[in-house]
Every structure is written in C-alpha cells, then in structure tokens.
Amino acid sequence: MRSGWIRPLIGAAVLAGLSLAMPACRTGAPEGARAARVVMVSFDGLGAPLLDRWLSDPTISTPAGLGGMAAEGLKAERVRMVNPTLTAVNHASLITGALPSETGIVSNSYRSLGDALTQRTNGFRTASEAPPLWVKTRAAGLRTGILLWPGADFSTPELSGDFGISWPTRPLIRAEILELDPAQAEGEPELPPVDGLQALRWRIPIIASGEELLMLEVAVMDVLPDGRPRYQTVAFRNQGEVSWRYLEERQWFETRLDAAGSSDHGKELYGAWSKVLHLDMHRGGVRLYRGAFNRLLAFPGNFSDRLTAEVGPWPGVPDERALEAWWLDMGKGIDLDTFVEQVERLDRYLDNVAQWVMANEDFDFLLAYHPSPDEYLHAGLIVEKDQWAWSHGTAFAAREGLQRCGRSIDQSVAGLWSELNPLKDVLVVVSDHGLLPIHDEVLLNRALVDAGLVEIVEQGGRLRVSDSSPMIAVTSGGMGHIYLNLKGRDPGGVVSEEEKGNLLRRAARALADLGVEGEPVVETIASKDDLAALGLNHPNAGDLVVFLKPGFAASSRLDGKVIRPSRYYGQHGYLNHHDALCGIFLARGAPAGKGKLKEIRAVDIAPKIERWLGLAGR
Numbered sequence: 001m002r003s004g005w006i007r008p009l010i011g012a013a014v015l016a017g018l019s020l021a022m023p024a025c026r027t028g029a030p031e032g033a034r035a036a037r038v039v040m041v042s043f044d045g046l047g048a049p050l051l052d053r054w055l056s057d058p059t060i061s062t063p064a065g066l067g068g069m070a071a072e073g074l075k076a077e078r079v080r081m082v083n084p085t086l087t088a089v090n091h092a093s094l095i096t097g098a099l100p101s102e103t104g105i106v107s108n109s110y111r112s113l114g115d116a117l118t119q120r121t122n123g124f125r126t127a128s129e130a131p132p133l134w135v136k137t138r139a140a141g142l143r144t145g146i147l148l149w150p151g152a153d154f155s156t157p158e159l160s161g162d163f164g165i166s167w168p169t170r171p172l173i174r175a176e177i178l179e180l181d182p183a184q185a186e187g188e189p190e191l192p193p194v195d196g197l198q199a200l201r202w203r204i205p206i207i208a209s210g211e212e213l214l215m216l217e218v219a220v221m222d223v224l225p226d227g228r229p230r231y232q233t234v235a236f237r238n239q240g241e242v243s244w245r246y247l248e249e250r251q252w253f254e255t256r257l258d259a260a261g262s263s264d265h266g267k268e269l270y271g272a273w274s275k276v277l278h279l280d281m282h283r284g285g286v287r288l289y290r291g292a293f294n295r296l297l298a299f300p301g302n303f304s305d306r307l308t309a310e311v312g313p314w315p316g317v318p319d320e321r322a323l324e325a326w327w328l329d330m331g332k333g334i335d336l337d338t339f340v341e342q343v344e345r346l347d348r349y350l351d352n353v354a355q356w357v358m359a360n361e362d363f364d365f366l367l368a369y370h371p372s373p374d375e376y377l378h379a380g381l382i383v384e385k386d387q388w389a390w391s392h393g394t395a396f397a398a399r400e401g402l403q404r405c406g407r408s409i410d411q412s413v414a415g416l417w418s419e420l421n422p423l424k425d426v427l428v429v430v431s432d433h434g435l436l437p438i439h440d441e442v443l444l445n446r447a448l449v450d451a452g453l454v455e456i457v458e459q460g461g462r463l464r465v466s467d468s469s470p471m472i473a474v475t476s477g478g479m480g481h482i483y484l485n486l487k488g489r490d491p492g493g494v495v496s497e498e499e500k501g502n503l504l505r506r507a508a509r510a511l512a513d514l515g516v517e518g519e520p521v522v523e524t525i526a527s528k529d530d531l532a533a534l535g536l537n538h539p540n541a542g543d544l545v546v547f548l549k550p551g552f553a554a555s556s557r558l559d560g561k562v563i564r565p566s567r568y569y570g571q572h573g574y575l576n577h578h579d580a581l582c583g584i585f586l587a588r589g590a591p592a593g594k595g596k597l598k599e600i601r602a603v604d605i606a607p608k609i610e611r612w613l614g615l616a617g618r
C-alpha cells in the first residue's frame with residue numbers, strides 16, 4: 001500500500017535514531033561487572049537537553065545527585081526513544097530492550113487486534129509480548145521490587161514484582177476548591193473572641209458515594225490581642241475531636257480517614273492534603289483547596305500494611321487541571337507555588353518509600369519511578385508567545401517552577417544513592433522522553449467526522465464514535481492510530497477489502513490538509529507498510545499512524561473546532577528524531593564503570609541492566 005499520497009517519512013532522521021551506540025572514553029571497571037544490587041529509577045518526561053541545561057546552570061549540583069552521577073559515573077549524551085515517544089510505549093521498551101513491534105505496546109491507549117472498534121487497551125496495564133526484566137529476574141531467583149514502573153500494576157503475576165507499589169486508580173474523593181463565605185459561617189463559642197472579633201466556623205462534609213465519611217470543621221479567628229482586629233489564623237479539626245489545630249494562610253494540612261473504596265476489600269487508610277489558598281483577614285473568607293483522598297496501593301498485603309504504617313497514605317498527584325485554569329485566570333484553580341509544592345510532596349513521599357524499602361527489604365533489583373517532570377511540563381511548559389497563557393510574567397514564573405522541579409528530582413537521586421554501596425551496587429537513572437511546547441490541539445476524530453469518515457452517535461448527552469463507524473482515531477500525546485473497522489478482521493467490521501484503500505486515502509488527505517495559516521499540522525502519516533521503519537509494525541498499530549508536528553497535540557474529543565488553542569502547554573508522542581524528545585541514561589557505582597557514551601537507543605538499556613544483574617548469557 002505504499003503510494004504517493006502518504007506524506008514522506010523523515011527517513012534519514014528516523015533511521016539515524018536506530019544507529020548503534022558508540023562508546024567513548026570509558027574508564028574504570030569494564031561495563032558488565034556484576035553488581036550486588038541494581039536500582040533503576042525513571043523520571044518521566046526528563047529530556048536529555050533539559051538535564052544538560054540543569055547540569056550547566058547549575059540548577060542541580062548535589063554531589064550525591066545527578067551532577068555527581070554525571071561526573072563520577074557513566075552518562076549517555078542522549079537516549080533515542082522509540083516511536084511513538086509516549087510513556088507506556090517507552091517504559092515497555094526500556095524494560096524489555098524490545099521495540100514496540102515486539103512489545104505490542106504501541107501507544108498509551110490503543111485498539112488491540114481482535115477487539116471491537118471502540119474498545120481500548122491501556123498500555124499502562126498490559127503485559128508486553130517481550131519479557132520485561134522483572135520477569136527475567138524473578139525467574140532467575142533475583143528478588144525484585146517495583147515502586148511504580150508504568151506497565152507493572154500488580155494485577156497479574158507477569159505485571160508484578162516480588163513486592164512493590166502501583167499507580168493508584170481514581171481518588172476516593174476528588175479535590176475541590178471551596179470558597180468559604182463569611183456570610184454562611186456560624187460563630188464558634190469554643191474559640192474565644194480576640195480584639196472583639198468572634199471566630200467564624202464552617203462545617204465541610206467529606207462525602208464518598210453518597211456516604212458522609214467525615215465532617216471537617218474549619219474556623220478563622222484573631223489570635224493576637226493587639227488592638228488590630230483581623231482574621232489571621234485558621235483552625236481546623238474533624239468533628240468529634242476536642243482540640244483544634246492551627247495554621248496560617250498558604251499552609252497545608254493533612255486529613256486522614258478509614259474508608260472502603262469501590263475496589264477495596266476492607267477499610268483502608270486514606271489521606272488528603274489541603275491548603276488555605278487565601279485568607280481574607282478583613283472579612284474572614286477562606287479559599288480552601290480541599291485535596292483529593294487517596295490511599296497507597298502496595299503488594300503483597302503484609303508489605304502494604306508495613307509500608308503504609310511507615311509512610312502514610314498516597315499524597316496524590318499534582319493537580320494539573322487546577323494549574324492550567326490558574327495560568328489563564330489567577331482567580332481560578334491553584335497557583336504555581338501550590339502546584340510545585342504538590343510536586344515536591346510526591347517526590348519526597350516516593351523518596352520515603354524507596355528509602356524505607358532499601359533499608360528494610362531484601363532485593364537484588366529495584367525499579368522506581370517519578371512522574372513529576374512530565375506532570376510539570378504538561379501543565380507548565382510556557383515558553384513561546386503563541387501559547388495561550390504566555391506572557392512575560394507567566395513564562396518567567398514557569399521557568400522558576402521548572403527549576404524547583406529539577407532540584408526536587410536531584411534530591412530524590414541523592415536519596416537513592418545515599419542508601420547504596422558505591423563499590424558494589426549500581427544506581428541507574430533513565431527517562432522515557434522529553435516534552436515540547438504546544439500551542440494548539442487537533443481533534444483528529446472531529447476532522448474525520450467532517451470528512452464523512454467517522455460516524456458519531458449521541459449517548460447520555462455525550463458524543464461518541466459509533467460501533468459501526470468505518471474508522472476511528474485513537475490519540476495519545478502528539479500522535480494517533482487510525483483504525484479501520486474491517487470486515488473479516490474486526491468484530492462487527494463494516495469496511496470491505498475493496499473499500500479499504502479508498503477510505504485510507506481519503507483519511508490521509510483529510511488529515512494532511514489540516515493546517516493553520518497554510519502550514520500543515522501533520523508531520524507524517526505512515527501506512528502499515530511504513531511502520532517497520534518506525535519500529536511500530538505490530539498488529540495493534542493503526543492502519544494509518546499519524547504524527548503531528550511539534551506545537552500541536554492530538555485529541556480524541558468530538559466536540560468543537562478541529563484546531564483550537566491548547567489549555568495545557570507541553571506534550572510528547574511525536575516522532576523520535578526531534579532531539580528534545582530524547583531521554584537520559586546515567587549509571588553510578590563501581591560495577592557500572594565511568595565515562596561518556598554517545599547517543600544510545602532506548603532498547604540498549606535493558607541489556608546493560610541484565611549484565612549488571614548477572615543475567616546475560618544465562
């Protein structure tokens with residue numbers, strides 16, 4: 001099906017990504033010495049150019065952190081990730097040493113061969129067809145812990161370590177921003193008046209699935225009898241508690257409760273981190289960020305109990321939607337400072353988990369993962385004037401916030417290194433991709449609806465692609481798989497072999513014609529025949545695979561304009577030849593040796609780990 005209507009692939013650049021690793025100026029121990037323990041941590045979204053900038057600024061300079069790794073260990077100039085440059089895809093390739101054509105993980109979300117058109121496979125919860133390292137290590141009797149590696153959700157033996165934690169599903173209760181209005185407050189006689197100001201108190205019910213789990217009491221009061229009446233302190237407690245706890249504006253507090261979520265077997269410990277975003281000292285109003293309630297998901301059960309007792313409930317992920325709202329209207333959402341504090345809290349929590357595990361669990365191989373760079377950059381990569389929330393001020397603030405994320409990551413690396421034996425163990429730091437700034441979203445299905453190629457229906461007030469649509473676009477990041485609904489191949493297929501070529505041509509035309517001010521938004525549209533050159537020739541891949549140009553993000557949404565300004569600011573998933581999308585590889589510890597490697601490929605990393613673990617040649 002290779003024909004003239006396909007936009008030319010970026011052949012030379014794509015193939016350059018497949019070049020072999022070129023070792024250079026290596027010193028110290030030969031690469032391949034056996035390590036006592038190997039710890040590999042992935043910092044999602046930490047691109048090679050960003051790390052190099054941080055090392056030379058120097059935003060990061062802790063001797064035990066990334067600077068020390070770069071100076072004293074083994075460091076690759078960059079890692080050419082696999083296509084598409086998405087999280088689930090690249091974590092599968094990092095941990096298997098296999099391309100998506102062999103892992104079958106072709107996107108974060110995709111349609112597996114044999115599934116109906118509108119069915120989805122979640123790349124974060126699916127076993128790779130090529131064996132991941134944890135399957136090999138466990139088969140070899142090496143005790144393996146997995147602290148949040150994408151693709152290891154502990155749902156089946158092949159997606160599990162001997163122990164570990166997995167990414168929490170939805171929170172028990174979502175976060176919300178509450179405007180506590182003085183006009184709605186009651187007096188609180190337990191808190192005595194100061195400077196003539198009576199304390200104001202609100203009751204906030206904490207409700208899950210219609211059941212009230214807790215009543216939070218929040219009060220504002222004056223505490224200094226200085227003749228200046230002002231609400232300067234916030235008091236809070238759970239209803240039924242005797243004593244109040246006190247804090248000031250901009251401070252956080254944790255609320256814990258026992259509850260059984262829909263997927264829990266019994267009661268579990270949940271927690272939420274909330275913050276007083278604003279305190280009106282004059283009138284007494286409070287703007288409260290009431291954090292989401294989450295719990296830690298750890299395996300097996302006795303490990304979960306011991307770990308939860310030590311580190312507490314999962315603190316929640318940074319609230320990206322709330323920051324995105326704030327960039328455009330500082331009266332909405334959460335401010336940058338609050339978001340970065342969430343980033344830092346999650347990093348410190350994961351540090352505590354890893355350090356407790358390293359001090360208390362026997363292991364040969366430990367995987368760890370931090371989502372923070374990716375989360376920050378999606379919500380805060382504001383660097384270009386054509387981005388919706390760009391101003392001199394937002395761009396400056398965003399740059400400062402990013403530096404704080406860099407220092408937080410560096411602290412995590414230093415924490416891991418401090419628990420290892422530099423003579424016997426190896427610490428490996430990797431990432432799965434960088435991110436590029438975006439300014440617009442492209443609704444691929446909407447474009448195909450407009451071209452008469454995707455059929456939609458309304459269901460419960462929402463639009464969705466109909467099960468009998470001739471095709472569908474399934475998007476992740478800056479790309480999308482376009483699947484035909486083919487008779488004889490797909491359950492409920494409607495497209496015949498004779499119609500196939502014409503429909504794909506029309507779809508490619510419709511997408512290639514999409515443009516902003518005459519500039520196309522699509523970089524490449526690959527047909528099945530083109531996928532081998534991209535490392536993506538697997539039956540799970542689309543009949544067409546569309547890669548957008550950097551600057552544009554793909555969306556599966558069906559409502560609204562095909563191209564519209566993006567409310568978030570960083571994305572990945574583009575073709576891997578863009579250097580900003582390259583990931584990182586550093587290793588430290590005597591068995592790893594020392595030196596600089598030129599560019600390596602994502603699939604070159606797993607074989608190195610196998611050698612350090614003594615698995616190679618078994």
Ligand SMILES: [Zn+2]
Binds near residue numbers: 086087
């Ligand atoms: Zn990622």
